[in-house]
Amino acid sequence: MTGSVSSVSGREIRENPSASLQNALAGKLPGFFSQQPSGRPGADGASFYIRGVSSYNGNNRPLIIVDDVEYSYDQFARIDPNEIENLSILKDASTTAIYGVRGANGVIVVSTRRGKEGPPQISMRAEMALSQPTIIPNYLDAYESAKMYNQAQINDNSVNPSPSFKPRWSDQDLELFKNGKDPYGHPNVNWKDVLFKQFAKQYRGNLDLSGGTQKVKYFVSVGYLYQDGMLKDFGQDQGVNSNYFHQRYNYRSNLDMSVTKSLDLRLDLYGNFGQVNTPQVGSPFGYNDLFYDYSSFLTLAPFAYPVYNPDGSLGYSTWIRNENPSYNVNNVVGRLKYYGYNQTNESNINFIGSAKQKLDFLTKGLFVQGRISFTSNYGYGRSMTRDQFPSFIYNSATDTYEARDPNVYRVRRFFLGYDARSTSRVLNMQLMVNYDRTFDSKHHVYALGLFNRNSTEASNSNAVYNFIPNNFQGYSGRVGYDYKNRYLVQFNVAYNGSDRFVRDKRFGLLPAVSAGWNISEEPFYKNSFPKFMDLLKIRGSYGIVGNDALGNSFSYYYQQNYSNGNGVVAPNFGYSSNLYTGVVEGTLANNEVTWEKEKKLDLAIEFGLFNSNVTGSFNYFDNNRYDILTTRGTVSAIFGQGLPPVNMGKVNNRGYEIELGYQSPTKSGFSYYIKGNYSVAKNKIVFQDEPSPLYPYQRFTGNSIGQMRAYTFIGYYKNADDIANSPKTAVPVQPGDLKYADLNGDGKIDGFDMSVTGNPNTPNTVYGINLGIRYKAISISANFQGARNFSVRGTAESIRAFSSNLTEVHKYAWTPELGDNAKYPRLTLLGGISDPTAYPSTFWLIPGDYLRLRNAQINFDLPSSLTRGLGIQQARIYVNGSNLLTFTSLDKLYQLDPEISSGTDRVSYPPQRLINFGISATF
C-alpha cells in the first residue's frame, strides 16, 4: 500500500444507530470532516468532506463508489448499514487517480457483504430507539417575555419620548401573566410541551441470509427503518399522519457464480424505497417550517394565544391578528391538525452485472472484467393539504367568542397534490484488464487498465438541464511493482473527459506516482532498531486529479444564450398599456471552461510497536487546487454584462492526520483498546481574481474558503458621552448597542470597517477518540468526536430578541447596571447597529468548537448454552446511542446545535440524540 486510505468496518458502523450512513462515520476516520445541521427524519445526513474543502466553487463532495458503481449523496445516506462489509476513504493522488476528473475531492469506497461458502445462515436484528433533540431552545415564559417586550418599548421610546407612550402590557397584564389567573386572556403557553414529544421513536429491523457452495454464493438482505418525528401526532384524528417521518425499505441480493473454472459472474440487485413526510405548516411568509413558528416571537410568543378556548375550540388572539398582521397565521395546533402533509416517495432500483474471465491460459495472473450497472431513482411528491379551519378569540370579560376570520367557520376539505420529484437514471459500463502476479515470491507486479463510461440523465428544477444527458468517459491505468513488500512503487494515469465542456476541452491526462519503503522489512532493520519497533514504513505520493462537478449551478458555460425568462423586464406600450415581451442577452460564454485540477502531495510514516499492539501513523498532505472556475472580480461594470466563470482560481489546502492506537492482548477474557485520530486541513484562497481592496484586511484572498467580512465587536456603548466620543455610525446608536472597531480610523463606522474575520463554518480540525473494553461476553465501546476552529452566526429568528422568542441570554441584555457584564445588546424592537443581519459582527460570529460523545455501545453476548436450545447459534443484546453528550462553546450565546449552518435565521429541526435498544441473533 502506497496511498492514503482509512477504513472502517461495517460492524463498527452498525454501532451507531443513526439513520443516515454518514452520521456514523464522524470521528472514526482520520481525514473525514462532517457536519450534521439537521435532524429531520429523511434529511438528517451530514454533509461531509475528505480532508476539508479545497474549492470555493460550491462542490467539495467526495466521489462515492459503492461496489465499483458511483452513488449520489442521497443514495449513500440511505444505504442500510447491515449491507456494509467495509467502508474506506481514499485521500491522496495515487488512490484517487484512477477516478481522474472526479477524484479531486477524495473518494469514498463502500463494499457490501457477500456470501461465503457454507450452510445457509440467517441473521436478524431488531432495534428500537428513543430520540430527542440534542438541543432545542427553551424559551422564557409569558411573564418574562412580556416584561422584556415592555422594556424594549421603553428603550425605544426613550430616544424620542412620546407624551402618550404606554408600554404594551400594563402592570395588571404582567401580574396576570405571572399568576396565570386569566389563562385565556393572558395565556402562558410552553410551546415546546405543546408541540413536541418527550421522545420520538425509531425502529429498525434487518434480516439477512447468506451462504453458498463452490458454484454459487449468496447474500440476501432486507431491512426496514422507521424514523418518527418529534412532533406530537396532531393529525391523527383527521385520518392522516402529518408528523415528520421517514420510512425506508432496503433490499439487496448479491450473487456470485462460478460459471466455469475461469469465468465468474456477479449479479447484484439492490435498492430501497422510502417515504419522507413533513407536515404542511403554513408558517408566516411562506416558510412552511414548524421550527420557524417555534422560534418566532411574533408567531408563537408564550402569550400568543391559548391553544384551546374554554369551549374546546381553537384559540387565537388580537395580539397577532390586529397588532402583527403579517404573522397572522392560524392557531398552530390547528394548523398541524388540519393542514395535512407533504410527502416525498422515492424508489431506487439498481442492478450490477459483472463478468470476470481469467486469462491464465494466456499468461498467469491476467483477467478481464466487464461490468454494467443500471441505477435509477424515481421520486414523486404527494400532498394532502388544506388551508382553512376556524379559530376563535375568546373574551373572558364578556364570555364571548369572535371568529379569527369572520369568513371562516368551517374546516375545509383536504386537497390532494401530486408532483414529480427527483428522477435519475445512470448507465455505467466498465471494462477492465487486470494483471497481478508474483514472481519468485519476490517480485509482485500488477497492472490495471480500465475503460469507464457513465451516462446520467436526471430531472432538474431548472428546465434547461432537465434530462439532458451528462456523459463521462475515461481510460485509466495503473502499474505497480513491489519487491518483497519492501520497496513499493506505483504509477497511475487517467485520461478522461466529460461532455460538460466544449469538444476540444473535454479530455485531460491526469497522472500520479507513489512509492513506499517498508523499512522494517530490510535485513538491517532488526539489528539497527530496538526490538519492540516491529513496523516502520514511509510512503509518499504525488499526482494530479480533477473535479468536474462544477458547483450546483452548472451550466453549459461554453454556450451563450438569450433569455426571455425570469428577470427580463418587459416594457408597457400603448394607450391601453400592454406588456411586451423582452429578450435579453445572457451571461457571456467561455468556451475555454474545463474542470478543476488538484496537485496532491501526500507523505506518511507508519509504525507499529509491541507486536503491533500499538499502531500509529502520521500523514502530511499539501493539496493545490487550481483552475477553479471563478467569476472574474476585476472586470469593470463598464463591460455591461455578466461574465462567465474562468478557470483561474487557486486554493491551497494542507494539513496532517495523526493516528494512534493501542489494542491490548486478550488476557483471561479481558481486552481493551484505545484509538485516537486528529485531522487538520487548513485551506487558503491563493487567487480568486479579487480586486485589491483599499484596506488589506478586507481581502478574502489569503483567508479560508467561507470566511466572511464582519465588524469587530469591542464592547457596548456605555452612555451618551461614549457615543459622542466614538466614531460616527450610519444609524443612530443608543447606550447598550454593540460598538465596533473603526478599523480604518476615519471616524466613521461603515462598510470599510468590516474585516475578513472569524473562521469558516466548516471546521479545519476534527478529532476522535475511540475506546473499548471487552470482558468475556460484555463489551463496552465509546466514540468521542470533536471539531475545532469553526464559527457559527445566527440571525433573525435564531437569536434576535423579538424576532426570536426570548431565551435565557436575553435576560442579560444590556442595562446601565449590567454594563460590560451584559451578554446581549440592549433590547429594542427596531433594527439598528446591533442587528445581526444588517451588521454582521464578531459578537454574533462565535466559535462553535465542540466535543461530543458521538456514540457508545454496551453489548452482551448471550451464552450459547442458553441460546442453542432455541436453535440460535449466537445472540446478543445491546444498547447503543448517538450524540449522547455535547460540550460546546456555542452555548455562550446560542441554544443551537454546534453543527448548525452559519447564518441560520431560525431554529432548524435539531439533530437527534438516540438511545437504541437492540437484539440480534444468528440461526
Added chain:
Amino acid sequence: MISKKYISSFILATALTFAACERVETEPRDWILDTLVWDDKDKNATVAVFFLNNIYSYIPDGFNRINGLGGDFLETGTDDAVPSRTNRQAEYYTNGLISTVNNPDPYWGTSYAGIRRVNIFLSNIDKVPAATNSIAIWKAEARYIRALLYFELVKRYGGVPLIGDRVFTIQDDLSIPRNTYEECIDYIVSECDAVKGTLTPEPVSDSNWGRIPRGAAIALKGRALLYAASPLFNGGGISTNANLKALMGYPTYDANRWQKALDAANELIGLNYYALQTSFSGVFTTKKNTEIILAKQSGNNFLIENYNAPVGFGSPAASLGLTSPSQNLVDAFPTITGLDITNAQSGYDPQNPYANRDPRLALTVFFNGQTWLRRAVETFEGGLDKPGGIAVQTRTGYYLRKFMADFSNNTTYTNQSHNFPLFRYSEILLNAAEALNELGRTTEAVTRIIDIRKRAGIRAGTDNRYGIKAGISQTEMRALIQNERRIELAFEEHRFWDIRRWKIAETATSGSLKGMKIVKNTNATLTFTPFVVSTMKFSNKLYSMPLPYDETLKNNKLIQNEGW
C-alpha cells in the same frame, strides 16, 4: 475450448453495448441563441423587437425608486422631503453618510448594461431583413436610450468613459479612462441631433404611445445643454485639479452655453405640438397628453397611492405613507396671489397656513384637513395619520400627494395610469425662462413663468403679472425661476440635480429640515408650530457622486471625483 467461446461472446456483447451509445442532444436544444434573435429570415424581426423592448426597460423610473420598489423618492435626499422610515439610505445624501461604498443611487452598472444592449442591438439588427424604415426607427430609439443613459451618468459623475458602439468581449482591455465633461455633453447632443429626424414624429398613435417621439430627443438635448450651462458645470466646478476639473465640468465659463440651451428649448417649443394642459392634476394621470414628452411606461396600478398616501387609511386602501414632504417645500409655494408667503401682501396666515395657497400645493402634498377617501386627513399630533409611537408615519406633518389620482370621494383605490414623467412641457418652459434670464432677457423669461403660473391657477392680479413684481431684476428673477422650478417639478427628480447645478446645495441642504407640528386644542382649534425634523449637512464633494468603490479598484484609469 469452452472459455474461448465465452470470451468471444463477452467481447462481442461489450462491443455492441458500447457501439449502441450514439449520443444526441448532449446540450440543451431549446435555448434562444443569437441566431434566433437576429434571425436573417424573419421579415417581422419578431425576437429582435423583443430585444429592443428589453432596452426600453432601461429607461429610468422615479417613483419610490431608491432601494428598489417600495423605496424612497430621490427628493427625500434633498430639502424637499425626508423618508418616513428612519435609517433610509436616501437620507444619506443629507446626513453626510454617502460614501464610495454607500451610495444608494449609483446608476453605474445599470447604465452600462443598458448601453451594452443598445450596442448589441445596433451591431446586429442589420442582419434581420425587416423593413429599412422600421430598422431606422428602432436604431434611433436604441441610440436615444443610450444617450439618455449617458446623461444619467453625466449628471451624477461628470465625464464618464464613452464607449461608442463597442460591444466588449472578455479579451478587451477595460481600463478605460473617463472622457471629459465636454466630450460627454457633445456626444449626447450629437446623438440627439442625429436621431431626432428619424424618431416617430408627433402625434404618436395610441398603440405606439410610450415609444420615443421626436420631441424627446430635443428635450434631452435641451436638458443636457441647460445642465452644461449651469454654474456647477460651466466653469464653476469645485475641483482645483485641472484634469479633474475637465472631467467634472467645463473648465471655463462660456455665456454662449446658455444660448444653446435656449435654442434647444425653443426648438421644442417650435414644434408647436406640445402644450400645457389646462389642469395641473390631470397631467400625471392622463396617460397620453400633449404635455408629456416622454414618460416611463408602466401598467395601470395604484402603487403610488399605496406607498405614499397617509398611513391612517387601512385595508382595502392600505397606505404606507413612505414619503414626508418638508415644511421647507411647503413654504416655497406662494399664496394664490403668486406672492411669497413672507410677503405681507400675500395674505398668508401662519395659523391657517394652507388657506389661499398656490393650488399646486394641495396637489403636491397632503396637509391636515385635506379630504382623502371621504375623510379629512389628520396629521395633527395623535390624529389618524400621525398616531405617534413607533409605527411608520409622517415625520413632517405632510404626505406626498403628487402623481395620485383624485380619490377624495372614493372608498378604495382603483388602477390608474402612473407613468413617471421624464420630460414634460413645463420643464421646457422653465428651461427657456432660465436660459433667457441668464442671457439678460429677463422680461421674456417672465412671460414663460406667467404661462406656468396661469395654468397652475395663480390669480392674475391687477397688474396681470401673476405675483411677479414689475421691474424684477435678473437676480430676483433667478431666485423666482429656481423656486418656480422647485414647486412645479417637485418630486420629478429635478430638485436633487438642480440644487447641485445651481451650486446652491450648500445652502439649500444644510441647516434645518422642518416639519409642522399641529396640536389639536381642547376647543378643537389647531395650533401650528414648525419644528426641526433633522439637521441637514452638505459638503462640497456631494456636488458630484462618488464613482463606485469597486469600479475604481477594477479600473485604475478611473479618476475619482473631487473629495471622495
